[in-house]
Each structure stands twice: as C-alpha cells, then as structure tokens.
Amino acid sequence: MRQFHVLSTLFFGGFWVYLGLTTWIQMITSSNISVFEKSLEVYLAQAYPLLLPFIVSQSQIQGGIVGALITLGGIIGCMVLPSLSDKLNRRKPFMVVSMLTIAPLIYMTGTSSGTTAATAAFTLGFFLLARLPISFQMAMETREIGPKLAGLAVGGLYTFGNLGGAVGPLVMEFFEESSAPYALSQLYYWQCYIATVSQAWWLSMVPTAPLAFPGSFVTATIVTVIVGVATFIATLLLKEAHAEAQKTAD
Incomplete structure (x- = not known):
C-alpha cells in the first residue's frame, strides 16, 4: 500500500495548490499590480467617483480570467497528457515532468499580474x-x-485531495501580508475616514473609499511552492506498476 500512500500525498498537495490559488487568485493578481497602477486607481476613484465601480470590476475581471485559465489549461491537459501516457504505456515520466514544472509556475502565478500571470496560470493548470x-x-x-x-x-x-483543498486556502490566508499597493489603498481609506469624521460637510464631498485590496501573497506563494516541491519528491518515490506488469507479461 506504499504506492497508494504516495498517491494520496500527491492528491493532498495537488488540491492544495489548485483550490488555494483559485480561491485567492483575484486578491493575488490585485495585490501584485505596481504602485503606479494603484496610485492611478486611487486618483481616478478620488477625482471621478463614478469610475469606482468600473475600477473594482476590472480587478475582479482580471482575477476571474486568470482563475478560469487554470481550469481551462487543466481541461486541455487532461485530454493531452493521459492519452500520450496510454500510447507510450508509461506513467511515471509524465508525472515527473508535470511536477517539475509546477513549482516555478506556482511562483510565477502568485507573484505576477496581467499577461504573465495569465500565461503561467494556463500552463500550471x-x-x-x-x-x-x-x-x-x-x-x-x-x-x-x-x-x-x-x-x-x-x-x-x-x-x-479534498483535505488538502480545505487546508490550502486557510494556510494561504494566514500568510497574507501587507504590500505597497495595499498600504496605499489603506492610506486613502483612512484619509477619507478622518475627513468625514472631523468635518460633516466632507460627507458630501469626499467619495466613497475604494475597496481595500488585499496584501501581498508572496509568503503564501512560497509556502505553496514548498508543497509543490514536496509532491514532486513524492512523485519520485512512485513505482511504475504498469511498466513492471508489461515486463512480467513479456
């Protein structure tokens, strides 16, 4: 049953990575934008309050697209790699290759935004x-x-797998930390709050503070990368039973 225990470890780590990233991907992509972009968002929200829903929706759309690309890449991968595995009658090489790519792709997805995050997310999935x-x-x-x-x-x-999927998002939230874009958003929030409390007439002049974007998920990403590396090590312990059975039959 050692083989089954190793496979269980792979499922635990795999669901951890997948559900952890898809749960927090919107916040991750929002926290990874540059300080300049965040400053521009804050300025536009303050100068043109009517643009606030559009600014927030753009952030949500970007995170949703990146999250969807993880699943889309997984759908295509499930059609391609298993069929190649069956044609070549090999299992472990495909597992090892897939695990080798996962750790760097997790880091790229968790520390970037825009096109880079989208490309890394699709390949990761x-x-x-x-x-x-x-x-x-x-x-x-x-x-x-x-x-x-x-x-x-x-x-x-x-x-x-579901156990890993339940633990992963909780651990990632625990390691969430502050970032420059997040601090800038918080600064604007408190500026609006102090103004509205100190002078009542500001209530009609100061726009609603933008939603506070999350902090940095760099530490959470590194923890998730470690999980990916651990599952890769577990992959190396797998025995290709199919190949051994083929040799015995021959």
Whole structure:
C-alpha cells in the first residue's frame, strides 16, 4: 500500500495548490499590480467617483480570467497528457515532468499580474490537473489495489485531495501580508475616514473609499511552492506498476 500512500500525498498537495490559488487568485493578481497602477486607481476613484465601480470590476475581471485559465489549461491537459501516457504505456515520466514544472509556475502565478500571470496560470493548470487521470490509472494498476478495490482507492484519493483543498486556502490566508499597493489603498481609506469624521460637510464631498485590496501573497506563494516541491519528491518515490506488469507479461 506504499504506492497508494504516495498517491494520496500527491492528491493532498495537488488540491492544495489548485483550490488555494483559485480561491485567492483575484486578491493575488490585485495585490501584485505596481504602485503606479494603484496610485492611478486611487486618483481616478478620488477625482471621478463614478469610475469606482468600473475600477473594482476590472480587478475582479482580471482575477476571474486568470482563475478560469487554470481550469481551462487543466481541461486541455487532461485530454493531452493521459492519452500520450496510454500510447507510450508509461506513467511515471509524465508525472515527473508535470511536477517539475509546477513549482516555478506556482511562483510565477502568485507573484505576477496581467499577461504573465495569465500565461503561467494556463500552463500550471495544464500540468497540474493532467496528473489526476494518470494518478487514477496508476492506482488501479497497483497490485494491492487492482480492479476490485479501484472504487475504494479513488474515494480515498479524493478524500485526501479534498483535505488538502480545505487546508490550502486557510494556510494561504494566514500568510497574507501587507504590500505597497495595499498600504496605499489603506492610506486613502483612512484619509477619507478622518475627513468625514472631523468635518460633516466632507460627507458630501469626499467619495466613497475604494475597496481595500488585499496584501501581498508572496509568503503564501512560497509556502505553496514548498508543497509543490514536496509532491514532486513524492512523485519520485512512485513505482511504475504498469511498466513492471508489461515486463512480467513479456
């Protein structure tokens, strides 16, 4: 059952990365914009209050697109890599290659914005989610599991995966920290707050403070990268049962 335990570790780390990033991706992309862009947003919100909904919606749209690209890349990856794995009758090489790319892509997705974040997110999803069908096949090809215990094994893998998906977002929130764009947004908020409290007539003159964008997720990203590296190490411990079975049959 050692093979199953390793696969469970992979699912725990994989769901951690996927659900952690998709949960916080909007806040991550917002916190990674430059101080100049944030200053421009604050100025526009203060000078033209009617633009505030548009400014906030643009941030939400960008985060939504990056999050959707992770899933889209995963859908395409699930169609491409498992089919190649079946044609070549190999499992572990595809798992190792996918895991090698995940750690740097997690860092790029968690520390960038715009086109860079979108490209990294799509590629991350392509390799991250493509591991799932290959992992299921490896579990069924394990001698201790086989077809009779396949359903129980898949259920167990999903259990460990969902556990990682529950823990990941909480850990990322715990490591959230302040950043320059976030501090600038907070400064504007307090400027508006002090003005409205000290003089009542400011209530009709000072625009509503923009939504406080989140702090930096760099530390949270590094923690998630460590999870990706740990799952890669676990991948190296996997035994390619399918290849061994083929050799035995020959």
